[in-house]
Amino acid sequence: MTIHPLPDPVVASGWTDAPPRMGFFTDTSVCIGCKACEVACKEWNAIPARGTEGSSDLAQDFTAMSMDNSMGLGADTWRHVAFIEQRKPLGIQEPGQFHGDDPSGSDVLALAAQGSGTPPSEAGMTPTTPGPAGEFRWLMASDVCKHCTHAACLDVCPTGSLFRTEFGTVVVQEDICNGCGYCVPACPYGVIDQRPEDGRAWKCTLCYDRISVGAEPACAKACPTDSIQFGPLDELRARADARLASMHENGVTDARLYGRDPDDGVGGDGAFFLLLDEPEVYGLPPDPVDTTRDLASMWRHAATAAVTVLAGIAVTFAGGSGRRSRR
Amino acid sequence: MSTSDVTRDGLRGAHPEREATTGVATGRRGRRRGEQPRVEAGAGSSYYGLPVLNQVTWETTDIGGYLYLGGLAGASSVLAAGAELTDRPVLARATRASALGAVGLSLVALIHDLGRPERFLHMLRVAKPSSPMNVGSWLLTVYGPVAGVAAAADIAGVLPRTRRAATLAAAALGPAVASYTAVLISDTAVPAWHDGYREMPYLFVGSGATAAAGLGMIAAPPYEAGPARRTALVGAVLEVGAGRLMQRRLGMVAEPYEHGRSGALVRAGEIGTTVSALAAQVVDRVPGGRGRAAAVACGAALMVSSALTRFGIFLAGKASAADPRYTVEPQRRRLTERRVERGDGSGAEGAGG
Numbered sequence: 001m002t003i004h005p006l007p008d009p010v011v012a013s014g015w016t017d018a019p020p021r022m023g024f025f026t027d028t029s030v031c032i033g034c035k036a037c038e039v040a041c042k043e044w045n046a047i048p049a050r051g052t053e054g055s056s057d058l059a060q061d062f063t064a065m066s067m068d069n070s071m072g073l074g075a076d077t078w079r080h081v082a083f084i085e086q087r088k089p090l091g092i093q094e095p096g097q098f099h100g101d102d103p104s105g106s107d108v109l110a111l112a113a114q115g116s117g118t119p120p121s122e123a124g125m126t127p128t129t130p131g132p133a134g135e136f137r138w139l140m141a142s143d144v145c146k147h148c149t150h151a152a153c154l155d156v157c158p159t160g161s162l163f164r165t166e167f168g169t170v171v172v173q174e175d176i177c178n179g180c181g182y183c184v185p186a187c188p189y190g191v192i193d194q195r196p197e198d199g200r201a202w203k204c205t206l207c208y209d210r211i212s213v214g215a216e217p218a219c220a221k222a223c224p225t226d227s228i229q230f231g232p233l234d235e236l237r238a239r240a241d242a243r244l245a246s247m248h249e250n251g252v253t254d255a256r257l258y259g260r261d262p263d264d265g266v267g268g269d270g271a272f273f274l275l276l277d278e279p280e281v282y283g284l285p286p287d288p289v290d291t292t293r294d295l296a297s298m299w300r301h302a303a304t305a306a307v308t309v310l311a312g313i314a315v316t317f318a319g320g321s322g323r324r325s326r327r
Numbered sequence: 328m329s330t331s332d333v334t335r336d337g338l339r340g341a342h343p344e345r346e347a348t349t350g351v352a353t354g355r356r357g358r359r360r361g362e363q364p365r366v367e368a369g370a371g372s373s374y375y376g377l378p379v380l381n382q383v384t385w386e387t388t389d390i391g392g393y394l395y396l397g398g399l400a401g402a403s404s405v406l407a408a409g410a411e412l413t414d415r416p417v418l419a420r421a422t423r424a425s426a427l428g429a430v431g432l433s434l435v436a437l438i439h440d441l442g443r444p445e446r447f448l449h450m451l452r453v454a455k456p457s458s459p460m461n462v463g464s465w466l467l468t469v470y471g472p473v474a475g476v477a478a479a480a481d482i483a484g485v486l487p488r489t490r491r492a493a494t495l496a497a498a499a500l501g502p503a504v505a506s507y508t509a510v511l512i513s514d515t516a517v518p519a520w521h522d523g524y525r526e527m528p529y530l531f532v533g534s535g536a537t538a539a540a541g542l543g544m545i546a547a548p549p550y551e552a553g554p555a556r557r558t559a560l561v562g563a564v565l566e567v568g569a570g571r572l573m574q575r576r577l578g579m580v581a582e583p584y585e586h587g588r589s590g591a592l593v594r595a596g597e598i599g600t601t602v603s604a605l606a607a608q609v610v611d612r613v614p615g616g617r618g619r620a621a622a623v624a625c626g627a628a629l630m631v632s633s634a635l636t637r638f639g640i641f642l643a644g645k646a647s648a649a650d651p652r653y654t655v656e657p658q659r660r661r662l663t664e665r666r667v668e669r670g671d672g673s674g675a676e677g678a679g680g
């Protein structure tokens with residue numbers, strides 16, 4: 001039994017003539033924590049509201065976790081923005097722009113005409129623009145389902161409800177899921193969860209409906225800083241590598257890519273990240289491993305154990321029949 | 328609320344703390360004043376102490392009970408076949424009945440735990456070896472009716488040859504029913520379950536054997552129950568031995584097996600199994616009319632101890648999923664080791680690949 005026969009999950013799942021594998025590159029260094037992605041995701045996917053810790057009272061939506069009110073990914077939170085306050089120096093954020101006529105200054109009218117979509121590379125400054133060291137930094141990161149190359153949720157799903165789309169993404173079929181809940185503890189990232197009032201499992205679909213008709217996912221569309229970038233995975237990886245190199249060049253040595261490496265424990269993530277600290281600071285596992293990687297070995301141990309107990313009990317019957325030993 | 332006034336001479340009555348730097352201790356009564364950064368970076372850090380994993384949604388009674396009943400059913404079937412072949416009718420009848428009852432109840436527990444119970448049959452719309460729950464559903468689909476035929480033919484007193492064939496077939500499938508549930512829980516990201524995947528099947532079949540042995544001792548007269556008494560010992564050695572090995576190998580991830588409510592259950596199960604399995608070896612020497620009562624008490628203790636172990640393991644898994652340390656620390660150590668191997672001292676690059 002080969003569980004992961006091919007490195008390309010789309011081909012391995014039986015698709016032929018599939019489009020390129022699509023994914024997200026979330027560059028957390030330009031995230032401003034506006035939660036537009038969370039809101040756009042909720043609206044587009046018609047996800048029910050949910051207060052903190054499952055309460056439906058949104059007035060209680062206060063976690064004392066910086067600006068975070070959704071706490072983590074789950075059945076009703078498919079994009080989650082994490083907020084981390086740290087006593088760590090980061091480039092001072094200089095908000096002043098020169099607004100005069102000096103040709104060396106910025107032309108605010110031209111900037112305004114350009115709209116809000118200034119690409120990070122052309123931005124006058126970003127949160128990681130180097131400057132004199134401050135003493136406090138605020139990390140923000142929009143988390144999402146990783147659409148793993150080796151997706152444990154999909155492997156363990158007993159109904160075949162979770163499936164691999166032609167885009168290489170992992171999607172739940174809500175008309176198939178019987179709410180067995182197996183996928184929930186199988187996910188090494190704590191992404192998928194069961195919706196209590198509905199019984200079924202839910203998670204990010206990478207907007208299967210939107211990307212099927214050539215639109216970009218709602219969160220990427222809504223992100224004002226292009227922190228969330230959507231596209232063919234190959235392109236995203238190249239873009240991320242370039243971004244990382246330029247950040248390292250500029251002295252932001254903390255920057256690292258997370259989930260980009262196709263040789264990691266889950267075969268690389270379809271949705272990967274640029275982080276500014278260790279993954280666990282953002283609530284991400286530092287070295288996740290596909291839960292089902294050792295499954296063949298697990299079955300072997302189970303088979304040996306079964307034979308052991310069969311033999312062990314058989315031995316207890318050695319020494320004749322019940323009637324003969326009757327006293 | 329502002330308490331200061333702006334005057335020509337500057338600010339008057341300004342609250343001294345408006346100048347406070349976040350997180351700096353002002354030292355009054357040693358208490359830290361000012362706002363603290365909510366997350367400290369560095370070793371052992373997490374996101375506000377929240378778990379990395381989403382908590383197991385399975386009900387403890389349903390799925391903890393499912394693990395127990397699967398073991399009881401599977402091992403009962405093996406005992407039943409032995410009793411059938413060695414002419415122990417009471418032991419055979421009791422274990423056949425317990426196999427059917429336990430597998431029936433376990434199915435009820437499994438279906439009850441589904442978010443959409445009416446969709447139970449969706450389990451059988453595919454055959455998927457990568458899903459232990461799917462494999463288990465198919466296994467029970469075959470095993471359940473076989474165990475049912477064995478018990479029904481026995482109770483009705485008809486078709487002796489069918490009864491024997493079904494009893495033997497159930498015994499062939501029984502060990503798989505008892506051990507597959509170990510794969511079921513190990514094939515998750517739950518640290519205490521996943522990391523114990525090597526020993527878990529032995530522990531589970533052992534615990535199933537002690538439960539079935541206990542049932543045999545309760546139901547069968549002493550002259551028939553010899554194998555059940557010895558099975559208690561075999562089961563206890565497997566259950567306690569595998570459990571000990573597992574805890575030793577897991578290191579810090581074994582903490583939920585040792586501490587807290589889950590740890591208490593695991594230990595109670597371990598002690599109960601050991602003591603009652605040893606007692607089972609001498610119970611037939613209890614003098615007078617009390618021998619039978621002692622055997623029943625011993626059998627009940629075996630069944631209860633086995634259940635304690637199962638629920639302890641189930642809850643230990645939940646406890647290990649609830650604390651980010653059990654997810655992060657072993658992975659962090661693994662990463663560090665890999666980096667040392669590669670001779671790569673740099674901290675940041677390539678974290679998590």
Ligand code: SF4
Pocket residue numbers: 145146147148151152153154170186187188189190191192203
């Ligand atoms: S295992 Fe988790 S992160 Fe990976 S595809 Fe499944 S839900 Fe997403």
Ligand code: SF4
Pocket residue numbers: 153156157158159160161162172176177178179180181182183184200201
């Ligand atoms: S809860 Fe639904 S999607 Fe998850 S494993 Fe079970 S059937 Fe599959």
